[in-house]
Amino acid sequence: MGDGSEARAKPGRRFTFIDSMRGFAASWVAIFHINKIGGDHTRYAGNAHQSYYDFMMSGALGVTIFFVISGFAVHSSLLRTDSARDFLARRFWRIYPPYIASLAVVMAVIIVHKLLTGNNDLIGVPHNALGWIATLTLTTQPATTVAPINWVYWTLTYELAFYLWLSLALLVPRARWAVLVTPAVLALFWTSEKTFVPLFFIYQWCFFALGTALAEWDRERGWRPIGLAVLCLATMMVHRTWLETSVALLAAFLIVASTAPWGDWLNGERVLRKLGDWSYSIYLIHLPIGCWIALGAIDPWPRKLSQAGLAVHLGIDLSAFAVTVAFAWGFWRLVEKPSIARSKAVGRKPAPTPEPLAYA
Template identity: 35%
Template sequence: MTERNHIIDLLRFFAAAWVAIFHFNETIPYINNWYRFFFKLGYLGVPIFFVISGYCVYMASNQAKNAKHFIVRRILRIFPPYWFSIIIVGIVIICSIVTNGANSIAILPKSGKDILATITLLTTPFSSVPIINWVYWTLTFELFFYLLIFIGLLIPYHYRVFWFISISISSLLFPIHEHWPFFFIGHWPSFCFGIVTYRLLHCKDQLWLNILLLTINVFALMNIIFLPYYSQTCVVTCLLIIISHYIPLKQNFASKLGDYSYSIYLLHVPVAVYMLGSVKQIKYVQTHLWANLLWDFLLLGLITILSRWMYFNIELPSIILGKKLTNGIRKNTL
């Protein structure tokens, strides 16, 4: 079992907080100061998450007994908290209808097909069904990354790297597609940076293939991603993981908050933007740095407290259930 890397936990919380405060300020006019400038770059929390996911999910796939073992745990890792967050969005929408007489929050699914797509994370960018929470589009990328890793597990270990190389070549050669079947290509290099980082540290028997995989994705990232600092963020995230592998960070309060990062990610839009966003419409909050900063961090504190509850009551039980089910699968196959 690979020892826990606490810099990853710290990065997960930092990325979740960065994205959250970015979204807190998306609905108000931009003011040129150091605070708004830094959090205007909060979208860079997404590549941090993708790189970390590449690293951690690939590690989990190596530790899984088989492909079924892997996918069951991943599904139970991502979906129960996601479904709970949908309920939260629904409650906020009901509150909006009761208080304002209309749904001013999100475009709701209008058909059984749209509802099914929402429940199964097959919304935008996989399909034209709109998302009801600003962050859900990234979970669709995450889901399809799980699928590609699942397929990789069906390939013998020594040939598995060629599966990742083939996807990476596709991301290098083909243009970005916004919808099925190639929507995933644009962000594959950031996930694969995480895979390569893990392989360079722990799978040294295929060093030259790992270097080839890294090289392809460096060019793919440069070729595809057009957002400022996206590529640099992927590289810095990988370097921090590598450094902490050799110089481990001790567990601390900040790194412990990483456990709550997924819940923070899911809850911050419905609670802080949809429900409490009216505070940001106050002119004084918008124009005074200290007031804006104070409100944002009060919101972040509230979301973190709620996320702690969600982690222990929704997320962790579903993770434990996944472990129990896969242990049952293992026993039945012995």
């Protein structure tokens, strides 16, 4: 069987279960941070309470899910694009305007908090021009030594690096597989996350490239996508935890299932799918809104979760998350949705203007 290098990408399709996966991942990360800030990190009374807390404190694995999904979705988009400029422009409009708007939200919360309390004990802000340049250009840690102003922004730095690297596949189409495989090979020898090195993104490439392998497999069956997936798995087994590897493989399986004819039943789920529509907004603003504002409003309860019991713990988490979702919906309507529309318009040829009818 051929590798499919001459085949055209399939027309764009929307797999709604992948939106559900995004919704779950964003929710998991958000509630993880709510517990990271609000919990007292002690042993909880009762196995059910402790199990719930342990699961939510594993929510950083939601980022692993995001990277696999991103690899699949972004590479699927790339396979339908002929221009590196259009590809990068679409990614810019999809990611950057909401990022800048969320940065404004973070700064507004920090300023109001300082006016009310007289100090900023929420998070550090850049203290010089270089720090602000890195913040505004999505080149904070690990691209540079500048710490991100919002904990979650580090993943966007990786995403930016992924996009720039993938664009090489459009600039040199015959080298598409070399673009995908080279970082995957290097990742076998990339033993830890490195800061301020040109190829820092290689540390997370195994998850993103696993998604790209799935996109290539969905496009055209062949041995190359399988080989890339095996290479990614080898990297995970050598350098990542069994839990990260298991979550990445589960995400990959669910993507394959949702794209297969026998997996259509997965695409009927609605609640997480709606959260998936807002997942980027949830991801961007859950720290300032859900963790700083919502948890701050119900303090000191968060500091006593181990004494409060599972029901109160759930209530606090769901309350903070509900505030996050409500704000995220508004953020999505006002900022992200228009940005998505602008992204989709890139490269689209305007409809021809009809010639006026001639009357005798």
